[in-house]
Structure formats: C-alpha cells, structure tokens
Amino acid sequence: MSKLNKLVTAIGVAIAFAAVSSAGAAEFPAGSKMAELAKAGKIKVGVQTQYPLIGMKTLSGYEGFDVDIARLLAAKLGIKNENIEFVPVTTPTREPFLEQQKVDMVIAAYSITPNREKVIDFAGPYLPSPSGVMVKKGNPLGIKSMDDLIGKKLCGPSGSNQESFISAHFPEVRKTMVLFDSSAKCAQAVINGQADASTTEVAILAALAKQNEGQLQVLGINYDMSLYGIGLTKTEDKTFCKWINKTLVELEKDGSWAKAYNETIGTVVPGGAPKPPEVGGSCPG
Amino acid sequence: MNELIGALPILLHAFVTTLELTFLAALTSLVVGIIAAAMRVSPVPPLRWAVSVYVRFVRNTPLTIVFFITVFGLPQVGINFSFFAFALLALTLYTGTFVAETLRAGIQAIPIGQIEAARATGLTFIQVLRYVVLPQALRSVVPPLASVFIALFKNTSIASAFGVAEAIGTMTNMVNVHSTIVLWVMGATAIIYIAFALLFGRAFAWLERKALIVR
Numbered sequence: 001m002s003k004l005n006k007l008v009t010a011i012g013v014a015i016a017f018a019a020v021s022s023a024g025a026a027e028f029p030a031g032s033k034m035a036e037l038a039k040a041g042k043i044k045v046g047v048q049t050q051y052p053l054i055g056m057k058t059l060s061g062y063e064g065f066d067v068d069i070a071r072l073l074a075a076k077l078g079i080k081n082e083n084i085e086f087v088p089v090t091t092p093t094r095e096p097f098l099e100q101q102k103v104d105m106v107i108a109a110y111s112i113t114p115n116r117e118k119v120i121d122f123a124g125p126y127l128p129s130p131s132g133v134m135v136k137k138g139n140p141l142g143i144k145s146m147d148d149l150i151g152k153k154l155c156g157p158s159g160s161n162q163e164s165f166i167s168a169h170f171p172e173v174r175k176t177m178v179l180f181d182s183s184a185k186c187a188q189a190v191i192n193g194q195a196d197a198s199t200t201e202v203a204i205l206a207a208l209a210k211q212n213e214g215q216l217q218v219l220g221i222n223y224d225m226s227l228y229g230i231g232l233t234k235t236e237d238k239t240f241c242k243w244i245n246k247t248l249v250e251l252e253k254d255g256s257w258a259k260a261y262n263e264t265i266g267t268v269v270p271g272g273a274p275k276p277p278e279v280g281g282s283c284p285g
Numbered sequence: 286m287n288e289l290i291g292a293l294p295i296l297l298h299a300f301v302t303t304l305e306l307t308f309l310a311a312l313t314s315l316v317v318g319i320i321a322a323a324m325r326v327s328p329v330p331p332l333r334w335a336v337s338v339y340v341r342f343v344r345n346t347p348l349t350i351v352f353f354i355t356v357f358g359l360p361q362v363g364i365n366f367s368f369f370a371f372a373l374l375a376l377t378l379y380t381g382t383f384v385a386e387t388l389r390a391g392i393q394a395i396p397i398g399q400i401e402a403a404r405a406t407g408l409t410f411i412q413v414l415r416y417v418v419l420p421q422a423l424r425s426v427v428p429p430l431a432s433v434f435i436a437l438f439k440n441t442s443i444a445s446a447f448g449v450a451e452a453i454g455t456m457t458n459m460v461n462v463h464s465t466i467v468l469w470v471m472g473a474t475a476i477i478y479i480a481f482a483l484l485f486g487r488a489f490a491w492l493e494r495k496a497l498i499v500r
Binding site for chain 2: 091092095096113115116118119155158159160161163164167178179180181182185188189192193194195
C-alpha cells in the first residue's frame, strides 16, 4: 500500500469517526447513563397519575409540571417526546422501581428525605412544594391554623408526605385524620360535608378548588415546605445525578423552568413562578 | 430488620379494624344473602324480580365502584354515615349477592319432592324454608361460603381508599415513612393476611364437620 493510500485511509477513518461521534453521544462520557440513554433514544420516567398540574394522566396523555420537567430533560439527551415512556408510580412502588431499574428516573411529587436517600439518589431539588389546607367555601368552621384542626376530620391522601409530616409534627391532628387514596376523593368528602378539611400539596388543592368552582377554598395555612427531587437508581459515581443538576440550572437560566411552572401550577397558584431551589440532593457541588 | 420489628405492632393493630370490618360484614351479608335467596325462590314474582335485579347489578359491578356510589353517592341524597359504616354497607351489599347465589345453589340441590311433600303437609312457604330448605341448603354450602368470606376478608382492603384506616391503608402509610424496607413491609402484611385466612379456613372446616354430624 502506498503512503498516499495510507494517508487517504487514515483521513477517511478520522472523518467517519468524527461523523459517528458527533451524531451520537459526543458530549457524554462513554459508559455514562446519559450516553446509554442518548444512544437508545428512549427513556422511562416514573410519574404520578392523579396529581393535577403536577403529574396527571388524561385522555390525551400525561401532563403537569413533573411531566414537563421530564420532557425538558429528555430533550437535552436528544430524546424525542414520543420516545419517553411514562410509567405510573405510586408511593409504595417508587423505590422498588428505581432499585430494580424498572425506570430511568422518577419525577413524581417525590420529596427528598434522608430515609429515602439511603436507598436511592435524588437529583434536584427542582420544586419547592408547600402543603396546604382546603375547606368548604366560606370556611364555616373558621379554621385559621393547624391547631384549629385538632378534633376535626382532616382528609389526606394515604401514604402521603402530609400524612407522615402531620403524624410527626401535629400528632393531635393526626388522631382524627381520615385517609383516602386520592386528593380528588378528599375534595369530594369536603364538598359532601363528610370531612371538615382536606390537605395535600398547595398546587393540587388549588387545582381541585378550581375544578369545583365556588365550592372549595384554599386557606393561607402552609406547612411542610418539602422539596421535590428526581429519584434515580443509587450509584457510586453520581454522574447522572450531577448531569441532571447541571441541566436543571440551565433550564432555570434559559427560562424553560419558569415557563413550565407558569403553564401548569402557575395557572392556579397566584404569585408567579417562585425562585427555583438550589440544586444539590445526593450530588451537591 | 429492627425497623420492620418496630413497625409490626402498628401493622398488627391496623388488622383489628380489618377483622372488625370482616366479621361485621360477614354477619350482615349472611343475613342479606339469606333474605335475598329466600326471595329469589319465593312464589311471588315481584320479589324474585327485585332480587334478580339486585344480584345482577351489584355482583357484576367492581367493588371499588360499589364503594364510590355508597360513600359519595348517598351523601348527595342526604344519607350520611361514618366512613366505617359506609364501608360496612358497601361490603354487605356486594358480598350479599355472592352469599345469595351460593345459597341458591344449595337450595336448588334439594330434591323438589321434599318441598312438595312439605307443602302438602300444610306448611307455609316460610315454614318450608325455615324447617326443610334452609337447614339443608346452609349445610351443603359451607365450603363455598368459606371462599366467599375469605374473599370478603381481602376485599375489606378497598376500604383503605375510602377513609377507613385498616391494614392496607396503614401499610401504605408505613411504606412512605420506611422507604428502606418497602418490600419487607408488604411481605409482612401479606403473611398476616394469609395467616388469618388460613385460620378462617380451619374454622370453616370445623363448622363443616359439625354440620355433617348434626345432619
């Protein structure tokens, strides 16, 4: 083979290599979760299905702030919307799904807690989510604080952050609490007069109050300022976690975060988009 | 493991509500079932039709929807009870249909000649049921009734979604707090369910032997 031939071959190989790497996962380190997902061109995301404006399954598909965040992150991996597989998750299935790698990430109104961080990683937080209290329109019982709920029937979702928080911080309120499997049922119970008040994330309460126009009212009582994180399978190197945190900051800077907020939660919760929380989670810095 | 042991007493305590609901609903659905079965074989057509409609509608409706209509529908027309009472009502309505159909099978197994003979001696329809039909029918359906009541025991878990803090509701809450032992908590709950169901099975087996002796 002549020297010229060798040179031409070498250049050809170089061009081919460059073409492959720019089309594929050039920006992601080889072997990383990002490279793996970008190469596959699809992703499985665990989401809630009964949380209006956060994670909701409707006839036309999934929608809500969590779902928008999933789409924004997937786009950064070069994954098209139609290649995102949304997997419904519930409180008892979130950790097992991640531990057994049934999903690539869980974005499901998932509050970061030390206990959960023992078994999974959290990227983010991406949303501050206060819990609130909703009563019948006109607040007939005159509830002004959490202490006013002692001896009252406060309705909350079973296995929720609110149930755990109230058990720990307002045990007297917990004694007469009634639990349903969805916030929508609690709203119905309040409308029927079967429960005195209902509690869950403020955004969900506001959405339910809007759906039942004129029958319900969200009070100004906020508690449990929990932060939502993105649940990931626990890893040693935290590469994926760090990439998500970096991307979240980008999304906050370019305005996509605020846009997603304003189109979902912002439509019912007054005051505009809040300041996004500082990212950290299981991979700070 | 220590975390699971710490969580067990709360879980066991929640089974008290599950068992209360099971026993009360078993009793009421047995009463409803016997009445419905008697109506179903009665000589009065409107009674037969009424039970036929009840059984066909309720037995073929998912239990969750029976709960939904009971818990949220009745208050709309001014009927309001506690969530426990609503759960009891929903479970009774639902299980009553299965008891009625099981009993009807037992009644149909009785030779028609016996009933004709009883009627010929001058017994009324109610007396025939009381002294001839039901004692035999109830004995012959003890094994299938055991299945109906074990199903009822597990069906009480639906009440967790409708304001009753029974075993499954408590399990869901515990899983949220003890996120490191999710599968263990669920496994433990399953084992407690199985233990009680086996116990019921034994009780019914005893009842079955007893029923045979009395006969």
